[in-house]
Each structure stands twice: as structure tokens, then as C-alpha cells.
Amino acid sequence: MTSSTAIRRIDLRTAGTGAGQQHDDYRAALPRADFDVEAATQVVRPICEAVRERGAEAVREFSARFDGVEQAEITVPPEALATALAELDPAVRAGLEESIRRLRTTCEAELERDVVTDLGPGARVTHRKVAVGRVGLYVPGGLAPLVSSVVMNVVPAQVAGVRSIALTSTPQSEFGGLPHPTILAACALLGIEEVYAVGGAQAIAMFAYGAGPCRPVDLVTGPGSIWTVAAKRVLRGVVGIDSEAGPTEIAILADDTADPAYVASDLLSQAEHDPLAAAVLVTPSERLASEVEAELDKQVSVTRHVERVRTALAGRQSAVVLVDDLEQGLAVVDAYAAEHLEIQTADAAALAARVRNAGAIFVGSFAPVSLGDYCAGSNHVLPTAGCACHSSGLSVRAFLKSVHVVEYDRPALLEVADHVVALAEAEDLPGHAAAVRARLVEG
Incomplete structure (x- = not known):
């Protein structure tokens, strides 16, 4: 089926072009925006x-x-x-107040406290x-x-x-x-x-x-x-x-149980951000793929930012990706490492628990990315362009530094002094050893 949105298909099924592909190959095969x-x-x-x-x-x-x-x-x-x-506008103010309340609640819950470790008497x-x-x-x-x-x-x-x-x-x-x-x-x-x-x-x-x-x-x-x-x-x-952070992106892993209207609306919601926004559907269901494409035709034609959305969906960064099954689909979305990942499958929570690489994961049919953009209590400043494989979204931790405070008394230093001296000598740093020995001389 040809969609007027012109979103392309990528076939990673065993019978298609994806035979024998591994994790690194998936990364190369999946779409990304040009962002130099x-x-x-x-x-x-x-x-x-x-x-x-x-x-x-x-x-x-x-x-x-x-x-x-x-x-x-x-x-x-x-x-x-x-x-x-x-x-x-009072309605906008109410929305902001609720967004602030929910995000503040999750931020306060994740606020880390000082950790004190006693390694022995006086240490x-x-x-x-x-x-x-x-x-x-x-x-x-x-x-x-x-x-x-x-x-x-x-x-x-x-x-x-x-x-x-x-x-x-x-x-x-x-x-x-x-x-x-x-x-x-x-x-x-x-x-x-x-x-x-x-x-x-x-x-x-x-x-x-x-x-x-x-x-x-x-x-x-x-x-x-x-x-x-x-x-x-x-x-x-x-x-x-x-x-x-580059252009926004959404990946959706979905099966036959997903509502094509929901899936299409979520792809569209990210496409309206930017002509370079990425919208990727990963599914083992050709039927769902075709129904989502039909829904995109219907929904895009009546959206406000129609040209922006069509440009994003037709861009090289967007695609419908066909896979053999959800197991392969999970490997594909893990390789893609999306900023936003939605799981719309029969057992969404179980699949979501196995995802390693995503900025944020939205589980089930009633947790769209739009919820996370405003009022979920999560943060929407997230890693893009595959960086979710090594980076995290913005949180309280981004605004905190870790400092180690070391407190040892003389007996505690004496207990470990021989180890410090041995290691300092091994690194040919005799001054380090001398700094410890000087403290062990009886006054």
C-alpha cells in the first residue's frame, strides 16, 4: 500500500533484507536524520x-x-x-501547576542522600x-x-x-x-x-x-x-x-493488538516538532503497518502543521520497520536506542522490562509520549540519535556533583600504611610514600 505521507518501509525479516543481521547491523540499517x-x-x-x-x-x-x-x-x-x-490562560496555568507538582514529586523521590561508609575504626x-x-x-x-x-x-x-x-x-x-x-x-x-x-x-x-x-x-x-x-x-x-540533543524521535514497538489510530497519532505527535523529527514503527504485523499508514493519511491531512509533519514522515529518519517477531523487534529497538520508546503489545510491561536502551519507555496503549512531554512526572529532556545506549535523560542527578570526603585517624592510617607505601613505590612516586611515613613517626 502506498501512503501519501510517503513514509518508507524497511524489511528486516529473515525472508526480507534483514537475514542474519546482528545488533550493529540493525543500527546501520535503521533510519536517522542528517544532523552534522x-x-x-x-x-x-x-x-x-x-x-x-x-x-x-x-x-x-x-x-x-x-x-x-x-x-x-x-x-x-x-x-x-x-x-x-x-x-x-487559567487552563494553561492549571496544566503547568499539575506538571510541576508531578515532576517535583518524582524528583524529590530520586534525590540521593549522602552515603557514609565506615571501613574500620577511625576510617x-x-x-x-x-x-x-x-x-x-x-x-x-x-x-x-x-x-x-x-x-x-x-x-x-x-x-x-x-x-x-x-x-x-x-x-x-x-x-x-x-x-x-x-x-x-x-x-x-x-x-x-x-x-x-x-x-x-x-x-x-x-x-x-x-x-x-x-x-x-x-x-x-x-x-x-x-x-x-x-x-x-x-x-x-x-x-x-x-x-x-538532536531532533526529537519516537520508536514504537507494536503488534496486532495495537490500535492503529493510536500508533499513527503518536508518530504524528513527534513529527510535528520538526521537519527532522524521526517517527519509527517496528512491527511484525504487515496488517498493522498498512492500517497505520492509512491512519497517517487520514490524520496528517487534518493536522495543523501538515507540511512539517509530512516532511518529517517522508524523511530518511522515519520508517515502518518490519520484523519477524517481537523478539527481533526488541533487538531492533534496543539497537535504535530511541529518545522515546512506546511498547504497544499484548504483554507490554514484560517487554518493556527487557529494554536496555531508551531515553524513556512508555508502556501500553494509554501512555503516549505526549503524556511524558507534560504531565507523566518524567522528564522530557532525553538523549537522542542513539545516545540512549550510554546516556540518561535530565534529572536531579544532572545538577548534583559527587564529592568523596575522607576521614582517617592515626591508627586507621597505620593499618593501611604499608599498602599505600607499596603501591606508591610501585608507581615510582616516593614522595607519596614519604607523605604517609611522615605521619607514622612517633612525636
């Missing part, structure tokens, strides 16, 4: 250097060039935050968790005002105990050079007072080096365009980063 961060670094490097050298002046110049906004100041005034909250090591001192949170404001990203960045930072939080979002000409008012309202609702109207690579550089009223931060988090991702790569080491 390394090439983009050559573009953003001069931007970052200009901000380092000329500060807020350079930031304002780039806002004029890239966002079409002339700015006298990059700081969002307090009255703009207050006005945005006062004028916020103690404390694994202490210390919040990052100052963070810069980036909220995209390009194709859509991602107000939910304010919640997803701010709440875990607050729960972690970060004392200094700055947030920035793209200036919008239609709002007088300020970020979208819904984003400002969310900042006010969360008590974030330091807000900037800066987007793109210049925003990441502002956080890294400081510019005008914005002091340098220790860590930058938040999703963004390829330019912000490239800036993170360039400035990593100058400032800590959460990840290099």
Missing part, C-alpha cells in the same frame, strides 16, 4: 568567540541578525514576567552530593514555544538545591523582543527571576563566558537547534553540558 553537528561547529565557533570578546554587544548583534530583533537590553524585566503570569569515607552552584537553562522558542521545557529544566535544578538559576529563550519580534509570554509565565510561576531574551549559539556562549548582566554558569542544560548543540560541543570544558 561537527559541520555546524565551524559556523558557531566565531559566534562564541565574539561573545567571549565583546559580551552583550555581540549577543545583541546576533539577535538582530538571526532573530530579527533589535535589543537595548537582553534581560527580561520583572514586570514582563509578572504581566505574563497575570495574563496566562570513614562519605559520598557527599553537592548541588552545582549556578546553572543556565536553555528553552527553545523557534518553531514552537516549548513552555514545558521550562518545567523540565527548572524543577530538577530546584529540587537538587541549585542556588543560582538563569534561564534564556529566543527573543520574538511579535512580542517586542521578549521570549514567548507563556514561557515567561512559567518562569514566574516557578520563581525564576533571572531570565534573558537570547537564543541560539550566542545564548550558550553567554552562559559559558558571561555577557552583560549574565554571569558565567557552571552547567548548561536544555534542548535546542543544531546551532545550540554545536555551541555546546564547542564550549564543553569551558562549561558543563547535559548532552548534545
Whole structure:
């Protein structure tokens, strides 16, 4: 069946092109968006250097060039935050409040405590968790005002105990050079007072080096365009980063029990983010594949962002992937390591428990990714482009550092001194051994 959405099929069944494929082969066979961060670094490097050298002046110049906004100041005034909250649609405010409540609950539950280990009398090591001192949170404001990203960045930072939080979002000409008012309202609702109207690579550089009223931060988090991702790569080491998140993606592992209308709507929901968004269905059912394609035709034709969605679904990053059975399907989605993975099968919970690689897993027919984007209590800032095989989504842990605190008295040092000396001598570091011996001489 040919779909007007033009989403392609990839056949990984034994009888198809997938005979004998292993985990690494699946990675090569599965679709991914073209997202050349390394090439983009050559573009953003001069931007970052200009901000380092000329500060807020350079930031304002780039806002004029890239966002079409002339700015006298990059700081969002307090009255703009207050006005945005006062004028916020009550239904949107209620949604934000519930999203904040649920995410704060899960963040508080995962907050790690100090761990004290006594290794013997007088010998103690404390694994202490210390919040990052100052963070810069980036909220995209390009194709859509991602107000939910304010919640997803701010709440875990607050729960972690970060004392200094700055947030920035793209200036919008239609709002007088300020970020979208819904984003400002969310900042006010969360008590974030330091807000900037800066987007793109210049925003990441502002956080890294400081510019005008914005002091340098220790860590930058938040999703963004390829330019912000490239800036993170360039400035990593100058400032800590959460990840290099690319275009959003969804993978759905489904069988004949799945509702094709649900599956199609979930694929569409991610495709509307960005023309480079990835939507991948993995299924052993040709019938489901055809029914989902038919549903996509129906649903895409009436969606608001029809051209954006069609571009994403027709792109090389999206596909319907046919597999022999759910066992092979599980191997395929594990190899793909999706940002968002939905399991819509007869025994979804059992399959989900076996998944190793995914940013977030949504189990069953009534846990769509949209739920996670807003009110599930999970975080939607997640690893993309296969990075879920080694990285995690944003959480309280991203805003905490681990510090070992070592406390030994003289008898405890004496007990282990011979081992320390032997190892120091083995590494030809006699000064290390001498530092221990000096403490063992009777005074």
C-alpha cells in the first residue's frame, strides 16, 4: 500500500533484507536524520568567540541578525514576567501547576542522600552530593514555544538545591523582543527571576563566558537547534553540558493488538516538532503497518502543521520497520536506542522490562509520549540519535556533583600504611610514600 505521507518501509525479516543481521547491523540499517553537528561547529565557533570578546554587544548583534530583533537590553524585566503570569490562560496555568507538582514529586523521590561508609575504626569515607552552584537553562522558542521545557529544566535544578538559576529563550519580534509570554509565565510561576531574551549559539556562549548582566554558569542544560548543540560541543570544558540533543524521535514497538489510530497519532505527535523529527514503527504485523499508514493519511491531512509533519514522515529518519517477531523487534529497538520508546503489545510491561536502551519507555496503549512531554512526572529532556545506549535523560542527578570526603585517624592510617607505601613505590612516586611515613613517626 502506498501512503501519501510517503513514509518508507524497511524489511528486516529473515525472508526480507534483514537475514542474519546482528545488533550493529540493525543500527546501520535503521533510519536517522542528517544532523552534522561537527559541520555546524565551524559556523558557531566565531559566534562564541565574539561573545567571549565583546559580551552583550555581540549577543545583541546576533539577535538582530538571526532573530530579527533589535535589543537595548537582553534581560527580561520583572514586570514582563509578572504581566505574563497575570495574563496566562487559567487552563494553561492549571496544566503547568499539575506538571510541576508531578515532576517535583518524582524528583524529590530520586534525590540521593549522602552515603557514609565506615571501613574500620577511625576510617570513614562519605559520598557527599553537592548541588552545582549556578546553572543556565536553555528553552527553545523557534518553531514552537516549548513552555514545558521550562518545567523540565527548572524543577530538577530546584529540587537538587541549585542556588543560582538563569534561564534564556529566543527573543520574538511579535512580542517586542521578549521570549514567548507563556514561557515567561512559567518562569514566574516557578520563581525564576533571572531570565534573558537570547537564543541560539550566542545564548550558550553567554552562559559559558558571561555577557552583560549574565554571569558565567557552571552547567548548561536544555534542548535546542543544531546551532545550540554545536555551541555546546564547542564550549564543553569551558562549561558543563547535559548532552548534545538532536531532533526529537519516537520508536514504537507494536503488534496486532495495537490500535492503529493510536500508533499513527503518536508518530504524528513527534513529527510535528520538526521537519527532522524521526517517527519509527517496528512491527511484525504487515496488517498493522498498512492500517497505520492509512491512519497517517487520514490524520496528517487534518493536522495543523501538515507540511512539517509530512516532511518529517517522508524523511530518511522515519520508517515502518518490519520484523519477524517481537523478539527481533526488541533487538531492533534496543539497537535504535530511541529518545522515546512506546511498547504497544499484548504483554507490554514484560517487554518493556527487557529494554536496555531508551531515553524513556512508555508502556501500553494509554501512555503516549505526549503524556511524558507534560504531565507523566518524567522528564522530557532525553538523549537522542542513539545516545540512549550510554546516556540518561535530565534529572536531579544532572545538577548534583559527587564529592568523596575522607576521614582517617592515626591508627586507621597505620593499618593501611604499608599498602599505600607499596603501591606508591610501585608507581615510582616516593614522595607519596614519604607523605604517609611522615605521619607514622612517633612525636
